[in-house]
Amino acid sequence: MKKNLKITPEGTKDYLFKECTAVDYVCKKIQNVFDNHQFHRVITPALEYYDLFSTDSSGISPESMFKTTDNNGRLIAVRPDSTLPIARLVSTRMQNEVLPVRLYYNQAVYRNNPSLTGRSNEIMQMGIELIGSRGKRADLEVITTAIQSMQAVSDDFRIEVGHSMLFNTLLDSLDADEEIKEHIRIYIENKNYSALNDILDKLNPSDTVTAIRTVPSLFGGEEVFERAEKIINNKKALDAIEYLKSLYKDLSTLDLGDKIIIDLGLVQHNDYYSGIVFTGYVLGYGDAILSGGRYDKIFDEFNCSIGASGFAININHLAEQARYYSKSNIPEVLVFAKNDCDIMKAIKYTSKLVEQGTKAQFSDLSDESEAREFAEKLGIKKFEIIGD
Amino acid sequence: MKPIRIALTKGRLEKSTVELFEKLGYNCDEIHNKGRRLILSVDGGQFEVVLAKAADVITYVEHGVCDLGVVGKDTILENGTSFYELLDLGFGKCKFALACKKGYDFYHGYGAKTIATKYPKVTRNFFEGKNMDVRVIKIEGSVELAPLVGLADGIVDIVETGSTLKANDLEVIEYVTDISARLIANTASLKLRKYEIEELVRKMEAEVK
Numbered sequence: 133m134k135k136n137l138k139i140t141p142e143g144t145k146d147y148l149f150k151e152c153t154a155v156d157y158v159c160k161k162i163q164n165v166f167d168n169h170q171f172h173r174v175i176t177p178a179l180e181y182y183d184l185f186s187t188d189s190s191g192i193s194p195e196s197m198f199k200t201t202d203n204n205g206r207l208i209a210v211r212p213d214s215t216l217p218i219a220r221l222v223s224t225r226m227q228n229e230v231l232p233v234r235l236y237y238n239q240a241v242y243r244n245n246p247s248l249t250g251r252s253n254e255i256m257q258m259g260i261e262l263i264g265s266r267g268k269r270a271d272l273e274v275i276t277t278a279i280q281s282m283q284a285v286s287d288d289f290r291i292e293v294g295h296s297m298l299f300n301t302l303l304d305s306l307d308a309d310e311e312i313k314e315h316i317r318i319y320i321e322n323k324n325y326s327a328l329n330d331i332l333d334k335l336n337p338s339d340t341v342t343a344i345r346t347v348p349s350l351f352g353g354e355e356v357f358e359r360a361e362k363i364i365n366n367k368k369a370l371d372a373i374e375y376l377k378s379l380y381k382d383l384s385t386l387d388l389g390d391k392i393i394i395d396l397g398l399v400q401h402n403d404y405y406s407g408i409v410f411t412g413y414v415l416g417y418g419d420a421i422l423s424g425g426r427y428d429k430i431f432d433e434f435n436c437s438i439g440a441s442g443f444a445i446n447i448n449h450l451a452e453q454a455r456y457y458s459k460s461n462i463p464e465v466l467v468f469a470k471n472d473c474d475i476m477k478a479i480k481y482t483s484k485l486v487e488q489g490t491k492a493q494f495s496d497l498s499d500e501s502e503a504r505e506f507a508e509k510l511g512i513k514k515f516e517i518i519g520d
Numbered sequence: 521m522k523p524i525r526i527a528l529t530k531g532r533l534e535k536s537t538v539e540l541f542e543k544l545g546y547n548c549d550e551i552h553n554k555g556r557r558l559i560l561s562v563d564g565g566q567f568e569v570v571l572a573k574a575a576d577v578i579t580y581v582e583h584g585v586c587d588l589g590v591v592g593k594d595t596i597l598e599n600g601t602s603f604y605e606l607l608d609l610g611f612g613k614c615k616f617a618l619a620c621k622k623g624y625d626f627y628h629g630y631g632a633k634t635i636a637t638k639y640p641k642v643t644r645n646f647f648e649g650k651n652m653d654v655r656v657i658k659i660e661g662s663v664e665l666a667p668l669v670g671l672a673d674g675i676v677d678i679v680e681t682g683s684t685l686k687a688n689d690l691e692v693i694e695y696v697t698d699i700s701a702r703l704i705a706n707t708a709s710l711k712l713r714k715y716e717i718e719e720l721v722r723k724m725e726a727e728v729k
Contacts, residue, residue: 250583290711327605352714393711413708418584419602420707 143245143253153461154454155256158447159238161284162258169277171236171260176217178239182207184216187433189404196243198253210242215442216430218261223434231264231438252448259424259444266439268375271408271426272382274441278410278422279386285450288415290391292351293383294398295376296405296425299347301368306340320348321399339365348397354380356394379408404430410443416453421446463493466507468500470519478518523561523568524709524716527577527586529595533701534571536611537590544723567720575599578704587709587717593699594678598639604710606721607703610728616642616696620674621667622689633673636666643676646696664688 140146147155182199185192190213198210211217214237226233238258245251258281262274275293282289299320303313312331319328328348332341343364350356357377364370376394383392400409404427412422424443431438465485469478478494485492493512495503500517507515528534538548546563554560560569570586574595581589581603589603592612596605616639620626626633634655637643647654659666664684666672678699679685679692703724710717 249579288712292711351711393714395711413711415712416584418582418706418708 141253142247143251145252149461151451154451155447158285158450158454159258162281162445162447163236163238165277165280165284166236166258166260168280169234169260169273171234171262171277174218174221174235174237175239176211176214176221176237178211178242179208180211180217180220182209184220185209185212187216187430189429189433190216191400191404196245198242198244211239212241212243214239214241214257214259214444215261215427218263219430219434219440222261222263223431223436227436232270233263234260235263236260256447256451257444258447259442261440261442263440263442264438266407266426266428268379268382270439270441271379274424274426274443275379275383275408275410276386278412278424278443278445279383279388279392281445282412282414282422285454286414290393290413291410291422292393292395292398292413293376293379293408293410294395295372296400296407296409298369298372298376298396299344299399301366301372302340302344302347302364305366306335306344307338308335316344317399320344320397339363343369350397351393351395353390353394356396360396376408400425407441412445414450414453417449421449462510463491463512465490465492465514465516466495466503466512467492468495468497468503468515468517470500470517472498474519481516481518523565524588524713524720525568525570525586526562527570527572527580527589527591529574529577529589529591529701530571533574533590533592533612536609536701540609540611540724540727543727578603581704581706584706584708587706587713588720589704590701591704593697593702594639594642596702596704597645597697598641602707604705604707605702606705607725607728609701609703609724612699612701614678614680614699616646616676616699617679617692618646618674618676618694618696619667619679619685619690619692622691624667624673626674626693634671635674635676636663636672637676638663639676642696646676664690 182197185197186194192212197212200208200210202208218235218237222233236259240254240256242254245253260274260277262270275291279291282291303316306313315331316328319331329345332345335341343366346363350360357373360373361370364373373396380392380394398409398411400423405425406428407426409425410423411420414421422443422445424441426439426441428439431440467478467482467485469475482492482494495506497503497506504515528537538551541548541562546567548562550560550562551569558571561567562569570580572580574591577589577591578595578599580586582601590609594616632653632655634657635643636657636659638659640656640658643654643656657666657672663675663677666675667690668688674693676696682692685691703721705717
């Protein structure tokens with residue numbers, strides 16, 4: 133017997149019955165939100181050339197991609213992200229379309245996570261891309277769509293909003309070499325205060341050093357802005373704060389209270405963010421389930437300078453939570469054809485019941501007692517016989 | 521409201537954390553009389569403490585089944601990926617050090633050196649920082665044995681007093697980094713339960729400073 137005949141690869145799994153119903157339920161809820169904002173679905177291939185994901189700004193490590201080759205030996209990656217394929221698609225096949233375009237996707241991405249960590253290597257994702265517009269209007273619509281998507285599937289969630297330029301300008305004005313800056317970036321992202329302080333202690337003291345030391349602890353409500361303005365005197369960084377402040381004011385009209393958090397220390401892995409960034413969390417799950425922002429820079433790679441923003445939501449975990457309240461998929465009626473000559477009649481009758489709104493299923497077992505037993509075992513309440 | 525769940529590294533760090541909690545006025549009787557239980561409530565259910573092995577503390581926190589964790593910097597350096605490190609608790613202090621047989625000139629010559637260690641990631645990062653290509657061998661038990669029997673040129677390990685090294689005729693060549701216990705937090709918990717966690721962190725910080 134083949135060794136791996138009966139198992140699925142690590143990080144993947146089968147979804148059955150209620151698990152699928154729950155996935156459908158979550159997807160439908162989110163799709164409603166996307167539809168309401170007039171986003172249109174696209175599907176991109178699961179296989180893409182590796183080059184698409186290996187650009188400097190992609191932020192995807194080569195180790196985390198599943199790779200293979202095409203029949204000319206060119207390197208292929210199994211899609212680790214849907215934004216870059218969509219950027220490729222827009223900058224090539226849609227270059228004559230009227231901008232901005234609103235696209236959404238509902239497809240899995242694949243990441244080769246370290247083994248034995250319990251992480252999924254196949255992540256179902258839904259997301260939107262608002263391409264061809266910049267500025268506050270686009271930012272607010274994308275964040276609002278993200279918030280509404282979270283609201284549609286969870287009662288207790290948080291969305292934190294930050295600005296990538298804030299930290300990037302502080303880091304640019306810092307007098308240190310690139311390697312140190314990269315370390316600082318990682319420490320801030322992980323809220324690793326002690327390592328951050330260690331590395332900052334070694335630099336010459338300056339206002340920028342003090343600001344970088346404090347930025348990671350700047351998350352919360354409105355009070356964050358005041359604290360930030362006291363310690364930051366970099367013009368560009370203050371502009372970013374001012375912009376966030378006005379966004380926050382607009383978003384507070386949604387009356388969500390502390391569900392919206394400002395996080396000035398929010399730094400994403402991906403170098404490609406060039407404006408607002410945001411992340412979503414739900415109670416009961418230890419990692420972000422939504423992440424997004426503005427990434428105008430990625431279109432530079434395609435020699436096409438247009439604005440872009442969007443986000444992706446991971447469906448897997450939301451579906452796991454939804455499983456407990458998703459509807460049962462057990463039919464209400466089992467229709468049995470007494471004789472072979474009644475089969476078509478019974479199938480048609482079943483269709484009629486379904487049209488009328490009853491969950492009916494045609495029995496494809498030919499023995500009546502077997503069919504009755506099947507209905508009983510499954511918990512189908514009504515058993516109907518067609519024919520004499 | 522669900523209690524905040526804190527994973528503690530069993531043993532010495534657990535003891536010091538409990539002392540810290542008691543200084544803050546939290547009742548830890550259940551931890552003192554734990555028997556064989558692994559989940560214990562603190563201060564009448566305000567917090568819940570889980571006892572685990574060091575590396576597992578990180579796993580529980582990363583997956584969000586525990587909101588906070590107390591774990592040594594050594595474990596963080598070796599296993600850590602995505603969580604927030606909030607506080608240096610100041611106890612459990614020791615050092616990572618590179619050591620070899622007394623009198624051995626470790627940096628001499630061009631041959632690639634072999635290092636035995638329980639911490640391959642820390643070792644690799646340390647030598648990468650020096651642009652040195654080394655062979656790393658993972659050892660589970662007493663690492664000090666490896667250079668003595670000729671398996672390795674040196675070791676990277678935790679050194680507290682240095683007495684084990686001395687007893688085996690080994691000496692420290694260079695300290696890699698300082699280690700102490702850290703308070704870590706799950707990324708989502710910190711956002712979803714910000715005020716409760718911040719309050720606890722403030723209290724702990726005031727006490728350990």
